[in-house]
Amino acid sequence: KAGVTQTPRYLIKTRGQQVTLSCSPISGHRSVSWYQQTPGQGLQFLFEYFSETQRNKGNFPGRFSGRQFSNSRSEMNVSTLELGDSALYLCASSLGFQQPYEQYFGPGTRLTVT
């Protein structure tokens, strides 16, 4: 089976712009979770989608949003980018309907905001 894929792998944006990141889960997985990884804050949970519905959400401002499509692919969007949004964004997929929702991670998208 192919693993979790994320596109693009690297991105450079300017403060104030918006960005969309994409995640394709492992075939058969219906849940996609998103995480932000920074040296200062570590790994923080953004949100999780299952069957096109957001089931869980972390403590991030409304500038961070996501969605999931019928084929389970997910996108996350960050609007009005700030310098502090520079991070590695990881997505993880799981079956989503059976605990413990064991997650498999993608390689990440490195976002740099200048």
Added chain:
Amino acid sequence: AQTVTQSQPEMSVQEAETVTLSCTYDTSESNYYLFWYKQPPSRQMILVIRQEAYKQQNATENRFSVNFQKAAKSFSLKISDSQLGDTAMYFCAFMKGGTSYGKLTFGQGTILTVHP
């Protein structure tokens, strides 16, 4: 809210030796899961081992094993016969059972370096 603490920012070990990484967590939940993830320099996060809180038996996966002390809220990872490929950042993670729906709470990580 749950917290996960990894008190060792960095550790090093010689090839073929054994090393133990520490993790403690704080929760009032009775139903939860604990994980160790490995993130090599290439950045792909890999699941190393998983432990269900309701299981008393410590999980093992080849050279990796855990020491799960539920009362002490401790979840350490032991790597036996360390290999150069074990060099990575290791994260301890907590997931609440029930309606956590894929939310992992991570510790700050431990950088492990295996020396030849």
